[in-house]
Amino acid sequence: DADVTQTPRNRITKTGKRIMLECSQTKGHDRMYWYRQDPGLGLQLIYYSFDVKDINKGEISDGYSVSRQAQAKFSLSLESAIPNQTALYFCATSDEGRGSTDTQYFGPGTRLTVL
Amino acid sequence: GQNIDQPTEMTATEGAIVQINCTYQTSGFNGLFWYQQHAGEAPTFLSYNVLDGLEEKGRFSSFLSRSKGYSYLLLKELQMKDSASYLCALPYGGATNKLIFGTGTLLAVQP
Secondary structure, three states: OOEEEEEEEEEEEOOOOOEEEEEEOOOOEEEEEEEEOOOOOOOEEEEEEEEEEEEEEOOOOOOEEEEEEOOOOOEEOOOOHHHHHEEEEEEEEEOOOOOOHHHEEEOOEEEEEEE | EEEEEEEOEEEEEEOOOOOEEEEOOOOOOOEEEEEEEEEOOOOOEEEEEEEOOOEEOOOOOEEEEEEOOEEEEEOOOHHHHEEEEEEEEEEEEOOOOOOOOOOOOOEEEEE
């Protein structure tokens, strides 16, 4: 089984709808991240969490919210989806920061299309 | 702040060697990561350099020069499966657990 899973893998929704993307991990890592990837723009950090009680905004948090339900689960919500949120979304995890052990492990991604 | 620059695309021939460059600017250096990403898939970790020099891992090697703000990924004995994007990433925020990614270099390996 994959260490980092994301659901759904693909989603098409309409403008104004609320949508939740879910991420689960079995790696036992405390740190979890949400990124979006757009063609030509690379990966951009939306939110990150260093433990269940710690949530932080990333570079592009506007229009998004998150919930860390447990060490293993980190959800990303779009309260009112808009077309420019169409992108590939990745969840990632990492162990506590100690140089190379900060390696981030990515889930398979969710392809979101907002019409 | 941080800035990363990579070539957008490269083409190479199966069996050859290719070097993918990354130049960067950062206010506080804390290592540099390379990731591989096949189209539509998750990025996967390739290497992490924090000291100057070359680190070799099988067919892949990564080089760092902190004084020049420069790194490269060297891929030897290219295989078709090496066709992917290669992402250079810098930690920021005083630790290594937040990353800023370059836009990636799309490598096409031709027969």
